[in-house]
Amino acid sequence: MKIIKELLDERGQRPIHSVGPDDTVFTAVTLMVDKNIGAVLVAEGENIKGIMTERDYLRFITTQGRTARDTPVRELMTKKVIYVTPDTELNEVMNIMTAERIRHVPVLHDGGLLGIVSIGDVVKQIGQDQEVHIRTLEEYINDPYPGPVANGAAG
Ligand code: AMP
Numbered sequence: 421m422k423i424i425k426e427l428l429d430e431r432g433q434r435p436i437h438s439v440g441p442d443d444t445v446f447t448a449v450t451l452m453v454d455k456n457i458g459a460v461l462v463a464e465g466e467n468i469k470g471i472m473t474e475r476d477y478l479r480f481i482t483t484q485g486r487t488a489r490d491t492p493v494r495e496l497m498t499k500k501v502i503y504v505t506p507d508t509e510l511n512e513v514m515n516i517m518t519a520e521r522i523r524h525v526p527v528l529h530d531g532g533l534l535g536i537v538s539i540g541d542v543v544k545q546i547g548q549d550q551e552v553h554i555r556t557l558e559e560y561i562n563d564p565y566p567g568p569v570a571n572g573a574a575g
Contacts, residue, residue: 424513424527425506427545428535436526436533438463441470441494445480448472448493458538459524462497468533470497473524503528504537510549513542 438461439448448460452474459473476496480486504513504525517523523539 421509421511422545422549423506423510424504424508424537427510427537427541428506428527430545431541434535436461436536439472439493440464441497442492444489445472445477445491445493445496446488449477449488459536461501461526461533461536462493468501468526469494470499471501471524471526472497473522501526505529506534510542510546513537514539514546517542 437451437455437457439451441462441464451460452458459471461468462470462472470493472493476498477488480488480491480496502516502520502522502525504516504527506527506529513525516525517539524536526536527534
């Protein structure tokens with residue numbers, strides 16, 4: 421089973437989009453729409469303060485009397501961020517996402533952030549790996565060599 425580092429290498433480096441805790445919800449959602457992403461990291465300089473996703477915004481719009489332009493991200497974000505590391509196996513990442521009901525995980529290495537991985541990235545990578553695995557098995561099954569030995573020569 422592949423590890424997160426291999427997924428990041430194959431997917432390619434992508435910018436990590438973040439907002440500050442005092443930025444407005446409107447700013448965060450605009451960034452998500454512009455970049456076509458489902459989550460933004462909330463950071464103050466190098467310090468990660470939380471994560472905000474589409475789900476948080478959906479919850480927010482059902483609250484009364486607040487607008488996205490006058491509410492800071494810190495009021496919506498999840499403060500306790502769940503991370504993975506580059507050596508985490510993909511099935512472990514799936515287990516974490518399923519158990520925690522989250523679809524985004526930052527990848528942390530030596531205190532630095534390598535990227536954010538979404539459930540879509542993980543499912544895509546696992547699917548591709550399974551396809552390769554199936555093709556290899558099919559080739560193995562269909563390969564006639566060494567094949568049955570003629571005239572009972574063996575044994
Ligand atoms: P998601 O399914 O990723 O849209 O997120 C569902 C909920 O989990 C939202 O409240 C997010 O703020 C929160 N969440 C998403 N990713 C993480 C994460 N890596 N660590 C902690 N909370 C998260």
